[in-house]
Amino acid sequence: xxxxxxxxxxxxxxxxxxxxxxxxxxxxxxxxxxxxxxxxxxxxxxxxxxxxxxxxxxxxxxxxxxxxxxxxxxxxxxxxxxxxxxxxxxxxxxxxxxxxxxxxxxxxxxxxxxxxxxxxxxxxxxxxxxxxxxxxxxxxxxxxxxxxxxxxxxxxxxxxxxxxxxxxxxxxxxxxxxxxxxxxxxxxxxxxxxxxxxxxxxxxxxxxxxxxxxxxxxxxxxxxxxxxxxxxxxxxxxxxxxxxxxxxxxxxxxxxxxxxxxxxxxxxxxxxxxxxxxxxxxxxxxxxxxxxxxxxxxxxxxxxxxxxxxxxxxxxxxxxxxxxxxxxxxxxxxxxxxxxxxxxxxxxxxxxxxxxxxxxxxxxxxxxxxxxxxxxxxxxxxxxxxxxxxxxxxxxxxxxxxxxxxxxxxxxxxxxx
Amino acid sequence: xxxxxxxxxxxxxxxxxxxxxxxxxxxxxxxxxxxxxxxxxxxxxxxxxxxxxxxxxxxxxxxxxxxxxxxxxxxxxxxxxxxxxxxxxxxxxxxxxxxxxxxxxxxxxxxxxxxxxxxxxxxxxxxxxxxxxxxxxxxxxxxxxxxxxxxxxxxxxxxxxxxxx
Numbered sequence: 001x002x003x004x005x006x007x008x009x010x011x012x013x014x015x016x017x018x019x020x021x022x023x024x025x026x027x028x029x030x031x032x033x034x035x036x037x038x039x040x041x042x043x044x045x046x047x048x049x050x051x052x053x054x055x056x057x058x059x060x061x062x063x064x065x066x067x068x069x070x071x072x073x074x075x076x077x078x079x080x081x082x083x084x085x086x087x088x089x090x091x092x093x094x095x096x097x098x099x100x101x102x103x104x105x106x107x108x109x110x111x112x113x114x115x116x117x118x119x120x121x122x123x124x125x126x127x128x129x130x131x132x133x134x135x136x137x138x139x140x141x142x143x144x145x146x147x148x149x150x151x152x153x154x155x156x157x158x159x160x161x162x163x164x165x166x167x168x169x170x171x172x173x174x175x176x177x178x179x180x181x182x183x184x185x186x187x188x189x190x191x192x193x194x195x196x197x198x199x200x201x202x203x204x205x206x207x208x209x210x211x212x213x214x215x216x217x218x219x220x221x222x223x224x225x226x227x228x229x230x231x232x233x234x235x236x237x238x239x240x241x242x243x244x245x246x247x248x249x250x251x252x253x254x255x256x257x258x259x260x261x262x263x264x265x266x267x268x269x270x271x272x273x274x275x276x277x278x279x280x281x282x283x284x285x286x287x288x289x290x291x292x293x294x295x296x297x298x299x300x301x302x303x304x305x306x307x308x309x310x311x312x313x314x315x316x317x318x319x320x321x322x323x324x325x326x327x328x329x330x331x332x333x334x335x336x337x338x339x340x341x342x343x344x345x346x347x348x349x350x351x352x353x354x355x356x357x358x359x360x361x362x363x364x365x366x367x368x369x370x371x372x373x374x375x376x377x378x379x380x381x382x383x384x385x386x387x388x389x390x391x392x393x394x395x396x397x398x399x400x401x402x403x404x405x406x407x408x409x410x411x412x413x414x415x416x417x
Numbered sequence: 418x419x420x421x422x423x424x425x426x427x428x429x430x431x432x433x434x435x436x437x438x439x440x441x442x443x444x445x446x447x448x449x450x451x452x453x454x455x456x457x458x459x460x461x462x463x464x465x466x467x468x469x470x471x472x473x474x475x476x477x478x479x480x481x482x483x484x485x486x487x488x489x490x491x492x493x494x495x496x497x498x499x500x501x502x503x504x505x506x507x508x509x510x511x512x513x514x515x516x517x518x519x520x521x522x523x524x525x526x527x528x529x530x531x532x533x534x535x536x537x538x539x540x541x542x543x544x545x546x547x548x549x550x551x552x553x554x555x556x557x558x559x560x561x562x563x564x565x566x567x568x569x570x571x572x573x574x575x576x577x578x579x580x581x582x
Contacts, residue, residue: 049575122484138486138512140570187478191507362439383434385458
């Protein structure tokens with residue numbers, strides 16, 4: 001019997017001939033990532049009774065969650081991390097301003113097909129876009145990996161999601177990902193490895209695939225892996241000196257569930273408060289007045305997303321009373337969007353251009369909401385209180401829909417602009 | 418290990434933002450301080466009523482959302498000793514065990530119980546009693562049992578590293 005992508009990658013990592021769902025293996029992650037929470041992780045690490053981390057070159061720390069530090073407390077956390085990095089000789093440290101961990105890691109060539117990435121962040125699934133097995137873990141687990149280089153993993157069952165066709169203009173991978181979550185539910189893929197494949201995937205660019213893998217976390221998935229191809233090789237060119245080997249699933253692999261989605265049938269959608277699977281057509285939103293629009297985050301803060309927003313906003317002004325916040329996901333993207341004038345043109349439309357980072361997505365700074373307010377966000381979570389206020393509403397949408405909404409002041413299908 | 422207390426009942430898809438709001442995640446806090454915020458945006462009465470040994474019974478996908486470990490730690494620090502849910506989000510499930518908080522998957526209990534009912538859980542033997550009603554679950558593996566007994570993954574690993582030296 002053939003093996004799925006997750007099974008093949010985990011077998012290779014654990015140095016076993018083959019593995020099967022349910023089996024517990026000892027994984028030696030190729031990269032373990034953490035961010036501002038590295039302060040707490042270093043506290044756990046210090047309790048373990050070891051002096052040095054096992055492999056300083058396999059640890060990646062990116063400061064992205066509350067950057068620049070909003071309070072003295074956060075500043076002390078960052079300071080503690082910098083001291084730990086220095087003391088331990090950690091190779092891959094990216095300080096304030098480099099960008100969001102899930103964007104910076106691939107940009108630095110640290111995510112390769114067929115490898116295992118574990119991260120103390122639930123959206124670590126994003127790295128599945130490169131054909132890696134990437135899963136979120138907790139802080140204690142990250143500390144134990146720092147100390148030992150190892151972590152137990154249960155080999156997950158796999159779902160296969162076959163993508164057919166091409167997107168219509170004004171629809172995007174975000175609409176597809178939300179449509180899938182609306183279809184299978186926020187717990188539809190708990191513990192599973194979701195494998196994306198098919199002609200629809202092959203024609204999708206890497207940033208689009210990152211949206212799918214990112215939002216696999218919101219299906220409950222352990223990993224969301226896109227079957228890698230030459231587009232991955234091309235994207236990584238010049239970013240890594242390591243030899244790249246594409247690990248592919250077997251043709252006769254066994255999947256617990258198979259679903260097919262036709263990209264042509266996908267329409268602009270939103271996820272209404274307060275769950276990501278509360279999905280409806282943007283056109284059915286009704287008259288929902290919006291106070292704030294957020295374009296950015298590890299889901300939709302890439303150059304393609306900023307360009308999508310500009311397609312709608314170019315030469316126009318956003319609606320009076322709407323605050324439009326734009327967060328490029330990394331410095332690389334910030335520079336590209338500066339050089340091609342995207343940031344200036346978005347600012348001319350009324351956008352506030354912010355620094356690379358997670359922004360207000362986690363509700364700590366840079367655009368938290370007041371009671372009764374409504375935000376349309378390109379992020380991945382609309383939970384109650386997510387953006388700092390339990391009495392505010394968050395709607396999730398694509399960059400096209402978010403930009404169209406900023407223009408009119410109420411939730412708007414981009415096809416209606 | 419035996420757990421005895423009263424039951425709190427909650428629904429489906431209880432996410433980590435209502436369990437432990439994101440605005441606190443990068444505040445350095447002791448477990449006791451985290452415990453003061455447990456379920457803050459879901460049930461503000463929880464921290465006022467919870468006592469040592471109490472148990473949460475909930476629906477599907479409990480703990481979905483962020484990987485923040487404080488979600489599990491805050492519930493444990495508040496006094497709760499176990500969560501029984503129809504299903505758990507996977508990172509939260511791992512965080513529970515790694516924090517020394519027992520997580521049991523069961524799809525029957527939620528329909529049978531009421532808030533405040535008395536519950537007894539026998540971990541070694543995989544048995545749960547609520548009044549006259551009895552339920553069973555697969556007891557934890559020796560490794561998981563070791564983690565729970567040690568009080569979490571960190572003390573468990575520390576002991577393991579010390580014994581290997």
